[in-house]
């Protein structure tokens with residue numbers, strides 16, 4: 376199998392300038408009157424990977440929905456390049472009647488990409504996530520981790536510039552999760568997207584991200600922001616360094632602070 | 637949960653080797669109880685038939701008598717087989733119309749929610765209309781024709797198809813729906829690539845239920861109109877009048893075969909279509 380860095384090499388080089396994703400004073404009140412987001416200000420540029428942690432029900436998923444345009448903000452502005460948007464949901468959301476290859480090709484199909492080009496992208500994405508031997512399987516015959524890989528591969532076929540993740544590994548066991556974390560970091564380094572990652576695991580957030588933001592209970596606001604100083608690639612030993620523990624503990628107390636409010 | 641899934645995925649190469657004897661045993665376990673019950677019923681039938689007094693014996697001939705005189709005798713089968721075919725055609729025809737109409741109605745209700753609100757109560761009400769009460773009206777409008785009988789079949793077999801199909805169309809996972817919307821898929825794309833395949837299990841369940849009802853409808857229709865090429869329904873009445881009880885039971889058995897046959901065919905189709913992905917098939921397997 377090719378390494379991710381090799382395969383990613385020919386893909387778009389990063390171009391700097393305006394942030395790929397930005398929230399400016401964004402608020403959201405659902406139709407039933409639930410105020411879910413309040414005054415969110417957040418910018419994510421390419422080559423940035425920002426994680427969002429917060430108590431459950433605080434509006435993290437809603438934040439991603441607003442970023443993607445699935446839900447429209449009732450206040451403020453969201454600027455996002457949505458032509459090349461990747462969005463990985465909490466569930467793998469695969470079509471159970473399609474094989475892995477056919478699921479991975481779905482987005483290119485929806486966007487009317489020609490068959491030959493589509494097949495090329497599908498094959499590349501499947502190799503990239505390490506599902507080469509499983510292209511003809513149906514989702515029900517995959518493990519939870521493999522389904523998530525297929526879901527990732529599906530987004531990768533669109534070569535996303537803005538990549539949203541909604542607790543993608545939350546349902547996986549620890550070992551699978553750590554492995555997928557490493558692979559995600561490699562993808563991030565190879566593809567230079569702007570990543571916005573929702574998780575309930577502080578360790579995962581710190582391990583993956585360039586920045587971590589903490590949200591308050593509903594209505595969700597950003598109450599703290601942490602820069603993560605470790606350079607990539609981060610080896611497993613990073614997780615056990617005292618610095619890592621210190622940051623994690625700071626985030627944890629920021630989180631607890633929000634709950635005491 | 638996850639560990640279980642992993643296990644099944646990892647063990648799959650071994651599975652194909654292991655499943656053969658298991659499959660046979662499973663098949664055996666599935667076939668044995670109904671076959672056993674069949675034997676028991678035949679024995680009970682024999683006993684009742686033997687215990688009837690001489691003057692009432694004609695009411696229930698023995699199983700062998702039914703098979704020999706009611707089905708296998710040359711003049712019996714040459715009469716009843718064409719009737720069997722006739723009724724099958726009627727049931728299949730009505731069933732076909734019910735499928736096409738039912739799916740269309742469901743698709744339109746799915747597209748326009750307000751139409752669902754307007755139409756669905758009438759579909760439910762349609763079910764409550766006693767079909768035999770409508771039959772005379774059919775006779776006036778369409779005469780004692782194949783079409784009139786066909787309409788009876790459609791009326792009886794219709795409801796499960798739009799009801800189940802609509803349920804399936806509406807039960808799309810919201811995450812998948814989000815995914816399609818996110819990539820700006822049109823309504824048609826969402827229908828063909830998402831809602832329709834998603835509805836297949838429910839639709840096929842609808843087919844199975846409706847197929848059995850179509851056979852009932854065909855026989856009821858024939859019994860009511862009693863005209864045209866004689867199908868099983870007409871034969872049943874005729875044999876009753878002629879006190880041909882061997883043939884009466886023969887015709888009854890063929891009617892049941894027709895119903896069971898329809899049911900099995902559509903169960904088989906459903907399992908083939910869904911074997912790769914749907915839960916109900918998976919559950920049957922394990």
Ligand SMILES: Nc1ncnc2c1ncn2[C@@H]1O[C@H](COP(=O)(O)OP(=O)(O)O)[C@@H](O)[C@H]1O
Pocket residue numbers: 405406407409411429430431432433434435436437438593
């Ligand atoms: N479509 C909706 N309509 C009304 N309320 C909603 C809707 N979706 C989510 N909510 C509410 O908004 C809050 C935040 O939900 P969500 O963004 O899913 O939280 P999180 O992902 O942080 O757990 C919850 O209280 C939830 O009940």
Ligand SMILES: [Mg+2]
Pocket residue numbers: 435436437
């Ligand atoms: Mg959530």
